[in-house]
Amino acid sequence: MPNLNLDAEALYTALAHSIKSGLADADNVAIVGIHSGGAWLAERLASELQLGERLGFIDVSFYRDDYAERGLHADVKPSQIPFAVDGATILLVDDVLYTGRTTRAAINELFDYGRPARIMLAALVDRGGRELPIAADFVAETVSLPNDRQLVLQRADDGRFSFTVDHA
Secondary structure (H helix, E strand, O other), rough: OOOOOOOHHHHHHHHHHHHHHHHHOOOOOEEEEOOOOOHHHHHHHHHHOOHHHHHHHHHHHHHHOOHHOOOOOOOOOOEEEEOOOOOOEEEEEEEEEEOOOOHHHHHHHHHHHHHOOOEEEEEEOOOOOOOOOOOOOEEEEOOOOOEEEEEEEEEEOOOOOEEEEEOO
16 A cells, blocks of 8 residues: 555645635635535634634535445434525535545435535545536645545644554
8 A cells, every 4th residue: 555645734735725716715714514524624824714603514424325324323423504505605625535426415415405506626635436417616735545544633731733654
């Protein structure tokens, strides 16, 4: 397996820069982070973009198409969308884009809250392996990993991000 030496903080900085310029002309912007890594990223982005009142979180556990296979994780968190989704430009944020199934589930859940004008996807890392036709609008890095590995974003007590590679 290749030795991945990903600097999650540097990747976050690059992603944030790309998002700031990409959303410069967008109207009615809101940020929704997918629990848990995407939620951490979304919190920091919302602070930097001064969108704290337009920050939401989604837990896609009940919306996944493999829910019956995977079951329910013990750490399910409630989704919180405290703003009107109708007509909004939603920046959907996840830490790692892989098969596309989590993104599909998040989009399905977002539409339960209303009809956004546009949904844009940001991911810190795209690891390929897509099973659905989903692509990120903003991505900091693309990597290849064997299917039996997973890239896990971690957040330290001081808020700094780091990655580990675990067995799936």
